[in-house]
Amino acid sequence: MGILDGKNILVAGVTMDSSIGFAVARVAQEQGANVVISNFGRAMGITRRIAKRLPTEPPVLELDVTxxxxxxRLPALLGEHFDHLDGVVHSIAFGNPETLLGGKFLEGPWPDVAQAVQVSAYSLMSLTRACLPMMxxxxxxxxMTFDxxxxxxxxxxxxxxxxGLESCSRYLARDLGPQGIRANLVSAGPLKTLAAKAIPGFEDLDEGWAGRAPLGWDNADQTPTARAVVALxxxxxxATTGEIVHVDGGYHAMGA
Structure with missing residues (x-):
């Protein structure tokens, strides 16, 4: 018997089997959940292939959160598989690496910044709002955040x-609390995911993390992060909402 026995969970934003979303879907299934995953566009083919690598192949929905x-149409699509929804996992973020990352802060053009905020922050609210009829x-x-x-x-x-995402989660906690629905984030240390590979200079973030984190850090192991998500x-x-749980080996708590 697992801690998600019989619960229905949507994991939005699963692309590769190295992604945090994939690890969450796997651990959720191992803990007894019924899982649906999503992606959109050209990535759908990849998502459908890697879905077969999960303990139980889940349905794959097309969902562009923008x-x-x-x-x-999301409630109707979910309704084909579930009569209700117990949990939503938002594992979605995007920022144009050519214009917004890798030391380009002072040059970032507004259209690209707006896209990054919409996909990475606003979509937490819009995805949650779309799922509320089933919750x-x-x-x-x-x-998922990065401190x-x-x-x-x-x-x-x-x-x-x-x-923006972190602030959005707190406001969701405020507005959903009266309905008995919790909103929390997991702040993971640097992990070797597809998203990380798109960040110019990612190695500068990653370098030295394991040495400074009291518990050490394995940047190829998504399981500790996935377990935290599943626990939440x-x-x-x-009685926990509006919280950010750090899964980073303790790095965030160290001054030097």
Whole structure:
């Protein structure tokens, strides 16, 4: 018996089997959840292939969180598989690496910044709002962040977008709390994902992390992060909302 036994979970933003979303889907299934995953566009073919590598092949929905039509039809698509939804995982972010990352903060053009904020922050609200018709008390929303309380090398406008995401999660916690729905984030250390590879200078973020983190850090292991997400989706945190849980080996707590 797992901590998500019988729960219905949407994991939005699964592309590769190295992604955090994939690891969350795997651990959620191992803990008894019924899982649906999503992606959109050209990546759909990849997502459908890697879905077969999960313990149970889940349905794959097409969902572009910036497309209002996709969001409007989401409850109906979910309804083909579930009669209700217990949890939503937001594992979605994008910032144009050619204009917004890798030391380009002062040159970042507004259209690209706006896109990064919409995809990486605003979509937490829009995805949650789309799922609300299928959710009730006891439900949980969990998103992924990278500690936005400080400025990081190379991260630039994605850091700003993540700050927006963190604020968005707190406001969701405020507005969804009366309905008994929790909203939390997991702040992971640097992981070797497809998104990380797109960041020019990612190695500057990654370098030295394991040496400074009291527990050490394996940047190729998504499982600790996935377990934290699954724990927040479960009933083991019934009074926790608006929180950011760090899964970074303790790096965030160290001054030097």
């Amino acid at each position: 497309d209002e039509e996709h969001l409007e 009730s008390a006891g439900g949980a929303v969990v998103g 936005a309380t400080v400025a990081w090398p190379a991260y630039d406008w994605m850091g700003v977008a993540k700050a 989706l479960s009933d083991f945190f019934p």
